[in-house]
Amino acid sequence: MPSNPLPANISRLGGCTLTGALSVTSHIHETVTIIHGPKGCAHHNASLLHAICLDDDRMVMPSLISTALGESEIIFGGEEALRSTIRHAAGQNIRAVFVLSTCIVDTIGDDTCAVCAEEYGIPVISIPTAGFLGGSFQDGMNNALMALADIPAQCPHTGGINLIGEMNLEYEVRENSKEITRLLSLLGLSVNLHFVHDITFSQLSRLGAARLNILRSPSLIPVGEYLRDRFGTPFIPSFPHGLSDTIAFLEQVAASCGIDGCPAIASEKVRQDEMLVVGTGLNRQPVVLDRAHTGDDDLRAAEELVMRLGLFPSSGGTGLRLPVGSAIGTAGTRRMLRRWRRAIHA
Amino acid sequence: MPECDNPLWPCAMTGAASCLAGFDGVTVVIHGSSGCYYYPTTLLHAPLEGTFILEKEIIFGSEDRLREVIGNLSGSGKCIAVITTCVPAILGEDIRSLLEDQDVLLVDSPGFSGDIETGYAKALAMLAPSVDPATPGVNIDGVCLFDPFYAGNVLETKRLCAMASVSVGTIFSKDLLERVHHAASYTLETNGDFASGVGQSLGGMLGFDQIRSSFTRIDEAIEGSDCGPVFAELDAQEERVVQACDKFLHRYDPPSAAIFAGCSYARFAAETLECYLDAEICCIGTRNVKGDSPLPMVEATSLSKVQDLIQSHKPDLVVGSSFERSVYGNAAFVGLIPPLRGKVRLYPTPLAGINGTLSFIEQVLNACIDRIP
Numbered sequence: 001m002p003s004n005p006l007p008a009n010i011s012r013l014g015g016c017t018l019t020g021a022l023s024v025t026s027h028i029h030e031t032v033t034i035i036h037g038p039k040g041c042a043h044h045n046a047s048l049l050h051a052i053c054l055d056d057d058r059m060v061m062p063s064l065i066s067t068a069l070g071e072s073e074i075i076f077g078g079e080e081a082l083r084s085t086i087r088h089a090a091g092q093n094i095r096a097v098f099v100l101s102t103c104i105v106d107t108i109g110d111d112t113c114a115v116c117a118e119e120y121g122i123p124v125i126s127i128p129t130a131g132f133l134g135g136s137f138q139d140g141m142n143n144a145l146m147a148l149a150d151i152p153a154q155c156p157h158t159g160g161i162n163l164i165g166e167m168n169l170e171y172e173v174r175e176n177s178k179e180i181t182r183l184l185s186l187l188g189l190s191v192n193l194h195f196v197h198d199i200t201f202s203q204l205s206r207l208g209a210a211r212l213n214i215l216r217s218p219s220l221i222p223v224g225e226y227l228r229d230r231f232g233t234p235f236i237p238s239f240p241h242g243l244s245d246t247i248a249f250l251e252q253v254a255a256s257c258g259i260d261g262c263p264a265i266a267s268e269k270v271r272q273d274e275m276l277v278v279g280t281g282l283n284r285q286p287v288v289l290d291r292a293h294t295g296d297d298d299l300r301a302a303e304e305l306v307m308r309l310g311l312f313p314s315s316g317g318t319g320l321r322l323p324v325g326s327a328i329g330t331a332g333t334r335r336m337l338r339r340w341r342r343a344i345h346a
Numbered sequence: 347m348p349e350c351d352n353p354l355w356p357c358a359m360t361g362a363a364s365c366l367a368g369f370d371g372v373t374v375v376i377h378g379s380s381g382c383y384y385y386p387t388t389l390l391h392a393p394l395e396g397t398f399i400l401e402k403e404i405i406f407g408s409e410d411r412l413r414e415v416i417g418n419l420s421g422s423g424k425c426i427a428v429i430t431t432c433v434p435a436i437l438g439e440d441i442r443s444l445l446e447d448q449d450v451l452l453v454d455s456p457g458f459s460g461d462i463e464t465g466y467a468k469a470l471a472m473l474a475p476s477v478d479p480a481t482p483g484v485n486i487d488g489v490c491l492f493d494p495f496y497a498g499n500v501l502e503t504k505r506l507c508a509m510a511s512v513s514v515g516t517i518f519s520k521d522l523l524e525r526v527h528h529a530a531s532y533t534l535e536t537n538g539d540f541a542s543g544v545g546q547s548l549g550g551m552l553g554f555d556q557i558r559s560s561f562t563r564i565d566e567a568i569e570g571s572d573c574g575p576v577f578a579e580l581d582a583q584e585e586r587v588v589q590a591c592d593k594f595l596h597r598y599d600p601p602s603a604a605i606f607a608g609c610s611y612a613r614f615a616a617e618t619l620e621c622y623l624d625a626e627i628c629c630i631g632t633r634n635v636k637g638d639s640p641l642p643m644v645e646a647t648s649l650s651k652v653q654d655l656i657q658s659h660k661p662d663l664v665v666g667s668s669f670e671r672s673v674y675g676n677a678a679f680v681g682l683i684p685p686l687r688g689k690v691r692l693y694p695t696p697l698a699g700i701n702g703t704l705s706f707i708e709q710v711l712n713a714c715i716d717r718i719p
Contacts, residue, residue, distance in 0.1 A: 047685055050668065054687050064352050081349070085349040
């Protein structure tokens with residue numbers, strides 16, 4: 001394991017704003033994303049998205065175009081290169097162009113918004129994403145979602161639910177989406193729009209039609225508030241993590257939609273109890289939760305699972321190391337439990 | 347048209363990191379944002395450090411931050427190499443004088459200054475490699491952490507050198523730092539796209555013809571060498587390749603091949619396929635600037651260019667990266683350059699040396715046979 005001691009200041013490790021925005025725009029079909037900067041920035045991200053595509057055989061490699069700034073554009077300005085690239089992109093058979101800026105173009109002072117505001121025949125949407133100058137990965141994602149929220153007009157609420165800010169670079173993004181869809185179906189509800197995961201540009205028009213927005217994580221609350229202000233849609237701040245949180249989630253959605261959630265909650269509790277039978281056999285030795293890069297929500301879900309299974313947490317830090325993973329809903333918790341059973345063997 | 351869709355090749359900053367991170371005794375610091383740090387770190391699987399600069403350092407200067415990071419890293423006895431990314435490179439800070447009083451190497455290799463080869467060459471030049479006449483044997487050249495075959499190339503070249511009773515000098519760039527200044531007088535190239543220019547080149551290690559010529563020169567140049575065992579193995583293994591390819595041609599037509607790689611690997615693939623399979627090389631898309639070659643080379647650094655070439659030539663076989671694999675249609679595919687994603691690779695497979703050619707031909711034949719209905 002290479003050692004790369006990272007600085008204590010966690011704000012330095014928030015990732016690239018550009019990548020965050022790209023994780024959103026690359027999931028809208030019929031569009032092109034322009035990355036205004038050197039080719040390297042686009043390559044880094046194309047390579048990342050390519051890897052994601054290979055893990056997800058339903059995803060199509062998105063079209064990213066770099067303005068490919070070289071030394072002369074860095075010295076004399078890159079606005080003309082951007083203009084020319086937008087014209088080239090707009091000439092393709094697409095519905096919209098997204099323009100993402102990079103650290104270097106904000107540093108040299110290119111007026112990306114002004115160039116995007118010119119007439120190209122199709123919508124050209126500038127999303128402020130100046131790499132680390134613009135904030136973190138999450139800021140880029142939020143900026144992109146809020147820029148997209150400005151596109152559709154108001155429309156009447158139709159009863160469906162929007163899933164907001166699904167983590168498109170997450171390995172199990174589809175499984176998490178499927179689990180939330182399943183939980184909603186227990187309440188007789190369906191998904192109105194995945195904002196944004198694997199959608200077409202025209203589907204964005206449905207954004208305002210939902211009766212409730214469910215955010216992927218609390219870091220998207222600014223987006224939830226923006227959508228509430230724009231469309232009057234209330235929101236729940238996070239997908240559920242772990243067993244009891246899943247039950248609470250069902251209660252919360254039912255209350256928000258004015259539905260009797262009791263039958264759904266009862267059937268989900270039975271499902272969870274059945275799942276816990278799989279975990280019997282683990283309680284033979286002390287266990288240590290190996291959280292690696294997971295968040296506090298997933299750690300809490302794992303701790304709850306340890307308790308529900310009657311396992312013995314090790315006090316000295318030694319024992320069977322159990323990996324803590326994404327535990328969205330009952331299904332996510334079940335996958336974590338399967339990995340724990342695997343940990344017994346190797 | 348300056349723009350480039352889905353650029354397929356890394357930038358100069360990544361190239362500099364891929365060179366310096368190969369030397370044991372160097373601590374590499376990426377002076378830039380976390381976004382610039384993460385890519386080379388994940389690509390090279392090497393321990394890199396970063397300054398992870400923030401907006402305030404762009405406004406008020408990044409010198410203090412750089413000094414802080416270097417201060418934390420100093421005392422390990424390792425040389426610290428700082429690679430500048432795009433933004434710090436244009437801030438106008440005098441980083442060089444800031445680092446004057448410290449044992450720090452500054453490599454000014456921002457992404458906008460070129461592609462990976464540019465940064466690699468610049469970083470290696472900053473290390474000022476030199477020949478030590480007292481060092482016997484041959485250097486192994488063209489070894490870059492970015493190359494998925496680098497580890498296999500080193501092992502295979504060492505194996506052949508051992509067979510010829512020739513010691514190995516410095517490996518550029520995967521060696522102890524102090525050996526950079528004690529290179530042998532002669533060099534064998536495993537990938538000409540990352541040539542060091544150190545020592546007198548005795549030739550390449552890609553393909554049987556190159557290997558034969560190179561070891562003939564070794565026989566002449568290096569006292570005490572005995573290349574007979576290498577020539578014997580070359581003859582035996584080439585015969586196996588001929589038989590396997592001949593058997594394939596008994597039943598099937600030769601493939602038409604589209605090859606995408608850096609010039610050096612592309613040339614190897616094309617010449618090997620022509621020689622042993624009588625393949626038609628319908629196009630060669632190079633990631634870097636093409637050198638002089640009678641082969642039909644064009645630059646292909648964007649996904650759309652790759653797609654155009656594959657669609658217009660409709661090859662039976664595509665050789666390239668997993669980018670090519672994503673647009674290759676129903677052709678057979680063999681991986682030659684990064685990224686090679688979507689496939690587990692644990693064994694250090696070579697492309698150079700005798701085993702490199704065997705491995706390449708084996709993959710080509712299996713891919714072509716698997717494709718045939």
